[in-house]
Amino acid sequence: MTRLNWTERAAELAGHYQRFRVSERILLTGHSHQAWPDCAREAQLNAFDDAAEWVDDKWSRAFEQADRVREEYRCRLGDSSGELVLGPNTQELLVRWLSALPLTEKPRLVTTDGEFHSMRRLLDRLDETAIEVHKVPAEPVATLASRLSDAVDDRTAAVLCSMVMFQSGAIVPHLDQLGADLRRKEVPLLIDAYHAVNIVPVSLDDLNLGDAFVVGGGYKYCQLGEGNCFLRVPRDCNWRPIVTGWFAEFATLDQAPDGSVQYGSGRWAFEGSTYDATSHYRAARVFEFFNEQQLDAATLRAINLAQLRCLLDALKTYDWPDDIQLPDDNLESRGGFLVIRTSRASELVRRLREHDVYADARADSLRLGPAPYVTETQLLKAAEVLHSVV
CATH class of the missing domain: 3.40.640.10 (Type I PLP-dependent aspartate aminotransferase-like (Major domain))
Incomplete structure (x- = not known):
């Protein structure tokens, strides 16, 4: 999926999730719990x-x-x-x-x-x-x-x-x-x-x-x-x-x-x-709703891989201390989220939340999972915020 396609698609989809305020905060918890579209109500x-x-x-x-x-x-x-x-x-x-x-x-x-x-x-x-x-x-x-x-x-x-x-x-x-x-x-x-x-x-x-x-x-x-x-x-x-x-x-x-x-x-x-x-x-x-939006598993996978690539590339533009280990580039061998290894994973989740960036942690794994309504601007901002709190 081209950059133009997925970025436009994410911005368009965000309009269907207004009650979850997906445009007002950066929800990188797509691997744990995603926002519900407004039609769910x-x-x-x-x-x-x-x-x-x-x-x-x-x-x-x-x-x-x-x-x-x-x-x-x-x-x-x-x-x-x-x-x-x-x-x-x-x-x-x-x-x-x-x-x-x-x-x-x-x-x-x-x-x-x-x-x-x-x-x-x-x-x-x-x-x-x-x-x-x-x-x-x-x-x-x-x-x-x-x-x-x-x-x-x-x-x-x-x-x-x-x-x-x-x-x-x-x-x-x-x-x-x-x-x-x-x-x-x-x-x-x-x-x-x-x-x-x-x-x-x-x-x-x-x-x-x-x-x-x-x-x-x-x-x-x-x-x-x-x-x-x-x-x-x-x-x-x-x-x-x-x-x-x-x-x-x-x-x-x-x-x-x-x-x-x-x-x-x-x-x-x-x-x-x-x-x-x-x-x-x-x-x-x-x-x-998914069927109306033509969001089958193959399409969602293409959007997700493009988002993960965008997020990982953004993270790699920063210098990180030794206790922060970014994932490798083999995104196709993983599911829908990135894992950053760090002993500070739980602390970073709390610090990110102070900036309206939602993530989660499992032991030494900081997990960042975009959903199809997360835009390129939000992903770039999330990388910037994570670097600042680290």
Whole structure:
């Protein structure tokens, strides 16, 4: 994407985010939480109006919104065969998924030491029990897939890893080979795609990952706000999670009871219970906005890479002390944000905020993530402000 194209596009898009005041402050938190377009507010009001008009009969309308959200996610995952369970957060969906694993017969899980907190904390707590959680070092990421495969033994119930590492931004290569290896070993794979959806083009079909489970959500690059996470389930999955909601019975209403807890196949086995449908109204409308603006994953990736290049080039025009380590130039191997290594990361986040520049930190990683409404002028200003506070 040319400089003229993305700069004009960003300035144009900023006009759709007036309530979040994206032109008045520099929001470099696109990798963590993005602003909502103004149309999201209208959708939230529509959810209220439907509830007021239809009372408990609102659910047919709410389920229509949920179906639209599922379909949009499937498109962004390049997935023609899976089914999606929606949930308020990935932690809740992970709990249901973990509860379906045969951990008494296979009390071992393989993961990395670079997973996001929602997964990491659950696995760390399991590791305090009779379940062994084996963590493979996330670096070097080039060999991570093969090292995960090598760590599997006959006691392993599942492998869990990210598609894009949340702390470094590194894209994990060779997930297709990992999927093939685990298929031969009959070990299920769960992929955390939160930092890939709608910013790094994904095609589960092309990767031949139709039998993989995938979690993710829309708080980051989809601009959906809270309450819009998903678990992608293979269509013919016949698992029986212990943590099960009464919505899972919808698929078995025509079955004669046999005294056991009955489950549908695919996503139905993992369905939850009554929820706040407002988030799906908002998500469906925001996805519609993305489609109206022709912002598919490939376009968003092109805008993002141009923004990252602009920001990195601006940072490189300044002299930096030894404790500030800028990222290298290989932007195509990373997700939607830059990582600056510094022991002062948290302090710099606070100092930047004093100048209306929003960023975040994870340990020694200062993370700077533009969103499509961030302009070239704002990126150049952010580099100047960061240098001044350093």
